[in-house]
Amino acid sequence: MLTPTLTSRLPNVGTTIFTVMSNLAAEKNAVNLGQGFPDFDCDPTLVTAVSAAMIKGLNQYPPMPGIAPLRAAIASKLEALYGHSYSAASEITITAGATQAIITAILATVHSGDEVIVLEPCYDSYVPNIELAGGVAVRVPLTPGTFRPDFDKISAALTPKTRAIIINSPHNPSGTVWSEQDMLSLQELLAPTNVFLISDEVYEHMVFDGQLHQSAARFPGLAARAFIVSSFGKTYHVTGWKVGYVAAPAPLMAEFRKVHQFNVFTVNTPVQHGLTSYMANPAPYLDLPAFYQRKRDLFRDGLKNTKFKLLPSEGTYFQCVDISDVSDLDESAFCQWLTAEVGVAAIPLSAFYGNGFDQRVVRFCFAKKDDTLNAALERLAKL
Template sequence: MINSSRTLAATGLLSKLPNVGTTIFTVMSKLATETGAINLSQGFSGFDCSPELVSLVEHYLRNGFNQYAPMTGVPALREALAQKTFEQYNVAYNPETEVTITSGATEAIFAAVTSVVRPGDEVIVLEPAYDSYVPAIELNGGIPVYVTLTLPSYAIDWQAIAEKVTDKTRLILVNTPHNPTGHVWTRSDLNQLADLIRDRDIWIVSDEVYEHILFDGRSHHSLMTHPELQERTFVIGSFGKTFHITGWKIGYCLAPVNLTTEFRKIHQYLTFSTVTPIQYALADYLKQPEHYRQLPDFYQHKRDLFLEGLRGSRFTFTPAEGSFFQTVSYAAVSDEPDYDLAVRLTKEIGVASIPVSVFYHQRNDYQILRFCFAKDDATLQEAAERLSRL
């Protein structure tokens, strides 16, 4: 028998996230599965990771590395990551006090936001924005303040950001290479951000999970490479995006010791520690730089292959500068709302995408869809052929 008093109490529960439902990524991936569509919606690789990495994991699984890892991450991985960071960016992080391994980048972003945001603090969010940012802000009592990136280049309007900064601004969330647009920050962007926050009590969370996926000779300008910004920034990374292992959920945070101290206070009560044998395997795998240095060429081939297949279509686009996402305008194809078209294309031609309006808090609809091209070549060619039939 159902306890009626308990039922009444349950119906009176006030949601902490009243405007949040099932994510669009879950919705579109589920629809793709149900219809048998090619899934270019959710950002995961359509191919397996390196057999060498799998063998390393198996080695540690079979040799007793199956208990809790240290809360901060196994020392071997923190040391390997610090070494890789120094070689890549010439920036030194102390692996003992400034490097933390997390259960995915989303956990790291949440812990970083929680470390610095208090009720009433304002947080600047650049839209379109990845969907985990704003819930993390709101759950901590923060107030998101939105600045829209400039179409069609998605360049940053620094004057618009400066106009939104107040005495209550505590944090700015940045993302480069950018999801969903593929825009990549320049050195000038870093300098302008440093000018903006100088002499202010403002921190930065920098989502850099696509750091190795850049095209046409571009470089990744990590916020850690700017001395003023490095002092104030939680740099968030992901082994999942780099090594095609999104299902393993391994991320990390690089931050100065004062920020890391607060970050770890939160992290230890979110997941405490991250899966042990995989950490040891990644520590070994990181020692071979070619595993990540080949990613720009690898993914640029896929971007170009997908776009070449769309060139005869009515879609228009500017090639993504980085990440493994391509945005495409359908203004010449249909006047439907982007959500409706994304659903229709999934059902009728068998290609699933993400409507970019979901990345705006007011659901701004610019008639743009996002496609993930981290798939095998045959899949990309087939998807482009189907889209070109419209």
């Protein structure tokens, strides 16, 4: 029996760098600061809330867009934090994580041949999602070194074929946070267009040094065209639960839900009920900036004893460093050497560029126990 030949829809996609580095870290017994997930437990109160929902019998299909109380809690949070009122009934949908939210937004808006602007370096799902929708990814680089948006380059990339632009702040992998002026500039640039905005805000509660997260929801001209994506996994240290949400104007959300109902339909019922209960207390997300800023500062203080040049970490749980004074290796080779010989795994920033652009910068994740960070810093001190 012959298996039919399959023509790949993603011929250029292979094993991700995150899988490669995590496997190497396990093989070499290295401290894994590569892949971005916590190595500590979530609040037991949240687990108890989900368990209580299961025991109560809340285990069957919920409504397609998510249970009404959770959508209402999200709407209240968005209005309190960002001043924009979303209808819980028609403008918020619970998703199977942020990655599903992003591909669903793309599939709802992008038609064959449409162009979508992505700002590199970027999360590795964006471009494959665009290609699966039949669109064309138009790569615009963030400014090397600072990773600030270059609005002249973004403007030059806009064409009559541009269907959408994807932005990400706080930014993975660089840790850069867009300012109010950045968002106002984007709002002005998009005002005369029919371009949709997909605003990836999964690190919205990880902004440091007294800065505010500038959600697209704060800016009426952006909110009117935006799918705003967030992640309970990132906020509550439960990345394996894969639950997030999208907020968008009702006409956009109606199209989003058409796709959502056929690629996921709905999301884990007891987790939704547990999250609803847990959201009654805003402290866990309001206190998150201080929680991660302390870890950032601990890690940065330790890195000062090395030859790494520290780049700013304004948000997220990532710290980027320039390796120019440490090694002549390129980023990818350096990360493999660091994992095998020093015992600490990192991710090369070149993995976040379509052309593998190498600027001698690698990314560490500091969403780890203090003991994990200190163990990594002890090894890195050799450098």
